[in-house]
Amino acid sequence: MYQYIRKFTQKYTSGIVDVYRSVGWTSHDNENVIKIFNASSHVIIVIKDEKVVAVTRALSDGVYNAAIYDVVVHSDNQNKGVAAEMLKILLDEFSSLSCIHLISTSGNEKFYKKSGFKMLKTGMAIYHKSHLEDEYTY
Template sequence: MAIEWSDTAEGVDWIALSEMYRLAPLGNKSAQWLETAFSNSMFKFFVRSGGTVVAAGRAVADGVDCAYLCDIAVHPDHQGTGLGKELIQRLVNRCRGHRKIILYAVPGKEPFYGKFGFRRMRTAMAIFENPEQAAAGGYTD
């Protein structure tokens, strides 16, 4: 099937997208949560196959200083096809001109993002809604 790219949220089935994130696996993100997050993001891409979203990602950005890539996911049936690489490259290209482009990776995936020029930060810090879960997942010390 043909792959279709879109940079708008028009026609997105948020419930199906929520299920795709669960399967990816990138956690449980409700349809309402995803709709709010993507709507509030400066840049976004949705990748469809047969009309169904099979990959998505977004970037929160201020237009000059900082862009943050997040919620990059590819359905398991489409992983390993290059969609994730193209998705990241498209988001990075949209974010060009910002002083810094940031993301935080699932532990163990850092080498993948390094191919795009991302480097480990020594001073990054975060406040997580669930600090115990973040530590258990390998995101914090």
């Protein structure tokens, strides 16, 4: 049974770091996790057996736009519907907004298309790290 926590508290920090590291995101340390989750307007932390197994976060102005970040499931808990449920919760909350932005990690585009996301005609980004620019831009 999964528990979906909607508020970040620092007691979850090390578990969240573990989730990120399980999928190779090693720059997400305790300090950075605290900063990004405190700055997010929407947070979901998924707990199973008292352990953090998945997280997502988003920023929204509450009127027009939202951006979803870091839909991440621990490598031991993937393909069990957890990411889809987190996404559904956020999409339901953002249903009155004009636009919901999301940048998929490579290889996960099909997953997001199933939830209604579409490729952008005019989407653009600036990446200050070359490995991210190489992965996400043309």
